[in-house]
Amino acid sequence: MSTPLSQTQMLLELEPVVEENLNRHLRMAKEWFPHEYVPWSEGRDFDGPLGGEAWTVEDSSMSDVARSALIVNLLTEDNLPSYHHEIATLFGREAAWGDWVHRWTAEEGRHGIAIRDYLLTTRAVDPAELERLRMQHMSTGYSNGHPDDMLASLAYVSFQELATRVSHRNTGKVTDDPVADQLLARVAADENLHMVFYRNLLGAALEIAPDQTMRSITDVVKTFQMPGADIAGFQRKAVEMAIAGVYDIRQHRDDVVAPVLRYWKVFELENLGPEGEQARTELADFLEELDKQALRFEEKRDKLQARMAARAER
Numbered sequence: 224m225s226t227p228l229s230q231t232q233m234l235l236e237l238e239p240v241v242e243e244n245l246n247r248h249l250r251m252a253k254e255w256f257p258h259e260y261v262p263w264s265e266g267r268d269f270d271g272p273l274g275g276e277a278w279t280v281e282d283s284s285m286s287d288v289a290r291s292a293l294i295v296n297l298l299t300e301d302n303l304p305s306y307h308h309e310i311a312t313l314f315g316r317e318a319a320w321g322d323w324v325h326r327w328t329a330e331e332g333r334h335g336i337a338i339r340d341y342l343l344t345t346r347a348v349d350p351a352e353l354e355r356l357r358m359q360h361m362s363t364g365y366s367n368g369h370p371d372d373m374l375a376s377l378a379y380v381s382f383q384e385l386a387t388r389v390s391h392r393n394t395g396k397v398t399d400d401p402v403a404d405q406l407l408a409r410v411a412a413d414e415n416l417h418m419v420f421y422r423n424l425l426g427a428a429l430e431i432a433p434d435q436t437m438r439s440i441t442d443v444v445k446t447f448q449m450p451g452a453d454i455a456g457f458q459r460k461a462v463e464m465a466i467a468g469v470y471d472i473r474q475h476r477d478d479v480v481a482p483v484l485r486y487w488k489v490f491e492l493e494n495l496g497p498e499g500e501q502a503r504t505e506l507a508d509f510l511e512e513l514d515k516q517a518l519r520f521e522e523k524r525d526k527l528q529a530r531m532a533a534r535a536e537r
């Protein structure tokens with residue numbers, strides 16, 4: 224492999240691409256207002272200083288899995304300052320990079336505001352539990368598994384933004400509430416634009432430093448974890464969400480990882496050296512393994528659903 228580019232060299236090389244894609248983003252992004260998506264007329268005071276009514280589970284007919292998914296999605300948005308820190312540290316706050324980091328942060332902040340306002344107004348989840356989880360989650364902070372590797376961070380966010388898009392979209396569906404569905408579809412549209420930004424950037428990196436970038440992509444795909452993975456009780460919630468088809472391993476492989484890799488044409492690149500080839504082979508093997516895992520998961524879920532259906536008939 225030719226001498227790898229340093230982080231600073233890479234940042235400088237990518238700067239014009241950031242600027243171009245920031246402008247693209249600003250052209251494409253539509254202004255929208257969280258307050259327009261929240262059914263305020265359904266709201267009422269809670270207990271505490273205002274002497275309203277305490278939350279009870281009967282306040283909302285939302286299913287358990289919808290509650291879990293909404294909480295996971297919101298807590299992920301809430302943890303924004305920690306992501307901001309991570310991205311600002313890695314990408315810097317100079318010129319177009321800085322403009323992007325701030326703009327991105329403001330947009331993600333809007334997501335948290337909108338979802339929280341909706342949840343509290345409709346009494347869909349326990350507000351005290353939600354606040355405790357938020358405190359706990361934010362106190363843990365966030366750090367991606369590749370603290371010094373800008374390319375790996377770009378690869379991670381390319382997949383992660385698409386993953387959150389899929390998760391928001393499917394959460395909207397399982398809420399069975401057209402108001403929530405509309406709000407989460409709006410949020411998901413933002414996540415898609417974020418994905419496009421990072422994906423285009425990493426696409427440019429693949430041209431500038433193919434072997435180095437290929438290695439980062441492989442490492443990220445092999446170790447990918449959803450952003451909420453350290454939320455208290457996440458595992459149980461993640462299983463619930465997978466069974467309900469909000470976010471499962473099949474969707475992860477086929478609807479998140481595969482389309483981004485396809486966009487980068489990783490399996491068609493002809494400019495890889497031995498290190499890049501090695502990374503690409505590992506990636507292909509891993510995708511096959513992921514496919515097997517997805518099949519096993521689907522079989523288990525089918526059986527579980529058949530059992531549940533049989534029980535419901537009894």
Ligand SMILES: [Fe+2]
Nearest residue numbers: 300331334414
């Ligand atoms: Fe978001």
Ligand SMILES: [Fe+2]
Nearest residue numbers: 384413414417
């Ligand atoms: Fe996003």
